[in-house]
Amino acid sequence: MMEEDWQQRTRLLLGEEKTERLRRSHVLVVGLGGVGAYAAEMLCRAGVGQLTLVDADTVQPTNLNRQLPALHSTLGEKKADVLARRFLDINPAVQLRVLPVFLDEGNIPSLLDEARYDFIVDAIDTLTPKCCLIAESLRRHLRIVCSMGAGAKSDITQVRFADIWDTYHCGLSKAVRKRLQKMGIRHRVPVVFSTEQADPDALMVAEGEQGKRSTCGTVSYLPAVFGCYLAEYVLKRL
Numbered sequence: 001m002m003e004e005d006w007q008q009r010t011r012l013l014l015g016e017e018k019t020e021r022l023r024r025s026h027v028l029v030v031g032l033g034g035v036g037a038y039a040a041e042m043l044c045r046a047g048v049g050q051l052t053l054v055d056a057d058t059v060q061p062t063n064l065n066r067q068l069p070a071l072h073s074t075l076g077e078k079k080a081d082v083l084a085r086r087f088l089d090i091n092p093a094v095q096l097r098v099l100p101v102f103l104d105e106g107n108i109p110s111l112l113d114e115a116r117y118d119f120i121v122d123a124i125d126t127l128t129p130k131c132c133l134i135a136e137s138l139r140r141h142l143r144i145v146c147s148m149g150a151g152a153k154s155d156i157t158q159v160r161f162a163d164i165w166d167t168y169h170c171g172l173s174k175a176v177r178k179r180l181q182k183m184g185i186r187h188r189v190p191v192v193f194s195t196e197q198a199d200p201d202a203l204m205v206a207e208g209e210q211g212k213r214s215t216c217g218t219v220s221y222l223p224a225v226f227g228c229y230l231a232e233y234v235l236k237r238l
Contacts, residue, residue, distance in 0.1 A: 006091070007047050019047055025238045026050035026095075028111075029121045030103060030133060032079045033057065034218060035147045036123030037068035038227025039234075043121075044087045046235050050095040051087065052115065053080045056102045066220045103129045108136050119234045122146040123227070125172070131179040138187050145233045148173045148193035150223045151216025152202035155194070159225055161233065164189040169197050192229040194222075 011019045025048050029040040032055035040053060057079050063070035069082035078100045087094055097115070101107065108129065112120075120137050122144055124130040130146070137144040146164070149172035164180070167173035170193045180186070202217030 010047055022047045022235065022238055023049040025118045026052070026116060027119045027121060027234060027238075028052045028054070028115075028117045029123065030054045031123030031125065031147075032069065032083055033063070033123065033125065034066040034223030035150055035226045035230070036121065037079065037083055038224045039121050039123060039147075039230040040083060040227075041068060041087070041090075042228055042231030043234060044090055044094055046231070047091070048235075048238070049093075050097075052097040052099065052117070053083060054099045054101065054103060054111070055080045056100050066218050066223050068224075103133065105129075105132045108132050112136050112140055112142065117142060118238060120144040121230050121234060123230065125149075127172075127175050127179060131176055131183065134176070134180065134189055135183055135185055138185060138189075143237065144189070145230055146176075146189060146191045147226050147230055148176070148191050149198070149216070150194065150226045151218050152198035152200075153194045153196045153222060154199075154219050155196045156222065156225050158194045158196040159222075159229060160193060160195055161229065162191060162193060164191050167191060167193045169195055171198065190233065192226050192233070 007019060027043055027048050029036055029051060032053060040051060044051060059070045059074045059077050059079055069079045074082045080098045080100045084096050084098045087096060120142055122130060122133055148167060148170045164173060164177055173193055204215050
């Protein structure tokens with residue numbers, strides 16, 4: 001049966017035991033934009049058995065150049081709902097929890113306490129909820145990997161894994177470090193970032209985007225690469 005064979009190539013590479021370990025795992029993915037949606041799909045296609053997807057945003061025309069859920073046919077729909085349909089079409093057995101909500105300091109603790117997560121993927125692009133999610137995850141000794149800024153950059157070869165405290169040429173990383181320091185946090189935080197200098201001309205003031213002061217230019221492939229890096233980090237550790 002085709003349903004029984006869809007993971008054949010994964011099992012051939014990883015073996016039965018590791019594939020089964022992925023099937024028993026639960027990963028929380030927060031932020032389903034250019035980076036997070038690709039991370040979530042790679043986890044789904046690798047056979048992670050349970051995913052909690054969190055994002056309140058709807059698909060907008062400006063998402064079409066890079067975001068996985070963005071099609072003309074999905075404009076105006078919740079990204080989380082679009083991806084849930086897609087993931088069930090990839091693996092009908094995947095257990096999905098879909099939360100189309102904006103996270104903040106008030107609801108992040110309850111999100112982390114109401115389920116057992118084997119890993120957390122942070123693909124949030126606004127500072128306050130991002131730092132709160134990191135801090136609350138660290139307090140609970142939950143494994144987390146975070147995406148830093150993929151905007152205003154285009155060189156795939158400069159994407160790296162690092163500790164947040166060792167990043168450079170990344171405005172979001174700098175802002176996160178400063179906020180975490182103010183919160184009294186100096187723990188190691190694994191991140192994906194780019195060593196490339198951001199293009200200063202690829203920036204404009206944001207209008208009508210929740211929690212954003214500016215918008216960066218983006219190219220189709222780079223956020224997807226960030227998402228694949230995040231997925232690899234999680235899968236190898238599960």
